[in-house]
Amino acid sequence: MNVNEIAELAWRQLQPSSVGGRAIHLEEFKSTAKAEFAYQTLLMMWKEKREEGEYLIPSYLLKEVEKDVVGNEIDISGLEYFKSLPFEAWLQDIGGMKCGCKYVKSTVKDAKLFCGDDSMEDSARTYYIVGNKIKFPQGTHAKKLPIIYADKGGDINGNLEVDDAIGALVRQRLIEIYGGKIGVNDETNNQNKTN
Amino acid sequence: MVDCRDKMRMIPLRKVVAASIIDMYGDINRTEQKYSHWTARGLKKLYRESLRMPPRRVLIPVNKNTNTVTLPVDFDYETFVGYLSNGVRIPALNNPNLISECTIENSGVNLCSVCKQDKGICEDLNISETTDIVQIGESSYFETVTKTLYPNGSYYLEKNTPYLNIETNEVEYSKTKEFIANIDLLPCGCPNQTPENKELIEQVNPNVYGCYYTPCGCAENHGLSYNVFEESGLIQISGFIPDELYLEYNPFVIKVNGEYMVPEIAFETLVEWNKFKAIQHKPNVTTYEKEWQKQNFISERRNMENFKVSLDFIINAAISLPRFAFSDQTKAT
Numbered sequence: 001m002n003v004n005e006i007a008e009l010a011w012r013q014l015q016p017s018s019v020g021g022r023a024i025h026l027e028e029f030k031s032t033a034k035a036e037f038a039y040q041t042l043l044m045m046w047k048e049k050r051e052e053g054e055y056l057i058p059s060y061l062l063k064e065v066e067k068d069v070v071g072n073e074i075d076i077s078g079l080e081y082f083k084s085l086p087f088e089a090w091l092q093d094i095g096g097m098k099c100g101c102k103y104v105k106s107t108v109k110d111a112k113l114f115c116g117d118d119s120m121e122d123s124a125r126t127y128y129i130v131g132n133k134i135k136f137p138q139g140t141h142a143k144k145l146p147i148i149y150a151d152k153g154g155d156i157n158g159n160l161e162v163d164d165a166i167g168a169l170v171r172q173r174l175i176e177i178y179g180g181k182i183g184v185n186d187e188t189n190n191q192n193k194t195n
Numbered sequence: 196m197v198d199c200r201d202k203m204r205m206i207p208l209r210k211v212v213a214a215s216i217i218d219m220y221g222d223i224n225r226t227e228q229k230y231s232h233w234t235a236r237g238l239k240k241l242y243r244e245s246l247r248m249p250p251r252r253v254l255i256p257v258n259k260n261t262n263t264v265t266l267p268v269d270f271d272y273e274t275f276v277g278y279l280s281n282g283v284r285i286p287a288l289n290n291p292n293l294i295s296e297c298t299i300e301n302s303g304v305n306l307c308s309v310c311k312q313d314k315g316i317c318e319d320l321n322i323s324e325t326t327d328i329v330q331i332g333e334s335s336y337f338e339t340v341t342k343t344l345y346p347n348g349s350y351y352l353e354k355n356t357p358y359l360n361i362e363t364n365e366v367e368y369s370k371t372k373e374f375i376a377n378i379d380l381l382p383c384g385c386p387n388q389t390p391e392n393k394e395l396i397e398q399v400n401p402n403v404y405g406c407y408y409t410p411c412g413c414a415e416n417h418g419l420s421y422n423v424f425e426e427s428g429l430i431q432i433s434g435f436i437p438d439e440l441y442l443e444y445n446p447f448v449i450k451v452n453g454e455y456m457v458p459e460i461a462f463e464t465l466v467e468w469n470k471f472k473a474i475q476h477k478p479n480v481t482t483y484e485k486e487w488q489k490q491n492f493i494s495e496r497r498n499m500e501n502f503k504v505s506l507d508f509i510i511n512a513a514i515s516l517p518r519f520a521f522s523d524q525t526k527a528t
Contacts (some may be wrong), residue, residue, distance in 0.1 A: 053220030054220040087225055088224075092224070093224075103229055104227050105225070105227070105228075107226055114228055114524075118235070118450075120209075120227075120228070121453050121454035122450075123454075185417075
């Protein structure tokens with residue numbers, strides 16, 4: 001089930017009639033659903049971290065893509081990555097799982113602190129993210145690098161697939177948010193709920 | 196000190212990092228760099244305080260122009276210096292009197308630009324003065340004796356002797372000039388380094404000869420000798436000069452194929468060290484928890500230090516144990 005379907009389900013539950021001129025437009029429901037989905041994912045992440053000590057990004061969200069390295073930088077402006085995850089956890093790996101070329105995630109602050117630090121292997125390269133660019137201060141081994149990242153989960157129609165459990169939470173939240181809100185007057189002729 | 200005999204049982208530092216992250220349920224992307232840094236620091240700390248580095252063995256090319264060898268970057272101190280001959284290592288003699296000119300900051304030697312001799316020879320031969328005290332009446336005067344080398348090689352003894360002029364009743368000086376020898380000079384004005392010339396200089400001016408032509412108190416050189424100059428990163432060698440110097444030394448920290456290697460016995464100690472460092476200065480961690488983790492590290496380190504006991508130690512301990520002799524009478528009772 002995708003977020004749009006969840007939103008539509010909740011919308012119909014609140015306003016069962018399918019005729020146009022609704023109290024709250026469906027598009028607003030969808031936007032709220034997307035935002036709520038991101039929030040619920042974050043809550044689940046924190047809960048798992050509290051209880052299990054770690055959070056693993058669901059595998060259905062992970063995507064692998066090969067990107068060109070230009071001037072020791074990778075442009076990620078075209079990636080639909082999951083920004084809601086804290087600590088930039090959306091970026092899972094660069095370089096792939098094979099040994100030999102190792103890329104270690106860093107930050108702008110750590111890149112300055114660890115400048116000259118020789119504790120890691122000589123073959124390791126660090127990278128950090130600045131806006132829509134991934135920068136490699138020590139360069140890269142190749143001109144194209146695979147990136148594994150957490151995608152938003154959207155399909156080609158822009159539908160975001162969600163975990164069923166999170167989907168239920170999102171639907172419930174939508175009903176909590178919008179249930180009981182007073183709708184606009186029925187403008188259609190001889191059409192109302194009681195008929 | 197732990198005797199780290201099992202130099203083959205070394206594991207990459209990154210495995211310690213991975214184990215630490217696993218134990219802490221950490222996110223490798225967030226913590227790998229920090230944990231690597233802490234592990235390296237912990238490893239160097241253990242080497243300084245507890246572990247003994249397994250020695251490294253290297254063959255280093257000799258610079259035949261300067262008879263020097265560059266020390267490896269991780270050189271701490273040498274355990275053997277020599278060369279290899281048919282698979283056998285031949286030791287070199289340590290000669291602390293061996294000097295490397297590369298290490299001399301300001302030799303103060305002014306060399307002739309033509310013949311590269313020390314110009315001091317010329318200067319000291321040119322004017323070499325001695326003085327004697329001469330008593331005239333109740334006063335003392337100096338009689339100067341100067342040996343002067345002229346540009347044509349003539350070496351003269353010039354005496355400046357005070358005397359009392361009876362007519363004027365004043366002390367005056369009489370100068371006498373006596374030819375000593377003719378020293379063979381090069382066109383640049385420096386003495387020619389022929390054996391005959393040196394012998395002549397030894398006769399006419401033993402001081403100059405002793406200062407410039409005699410060796411300065413060296414030990415006898417049996418084959419290859421060496422001296423280590425850590426400040427300049429060189430080993431100076433003399434005597435028999437091989438193409439490559441064989442060096443065994445204790446390094447600071449081992450980096451093999453571009454990565455640090457950790458002795459296996461130190462693995463758990465370093466993992467606990469990392470876990471302690473990860474929370475040591477975190478504000479949301481209680482003092483109790485920090486202290487608990489610190490004690491875990493100390494405990495593992497103690498286990499590491501007690502783990503390796505050498506066979507020699509066991510034998511010596513057995514030998515030093517007191518022996519109790521039981522007589523038959525004692526047994527009977």
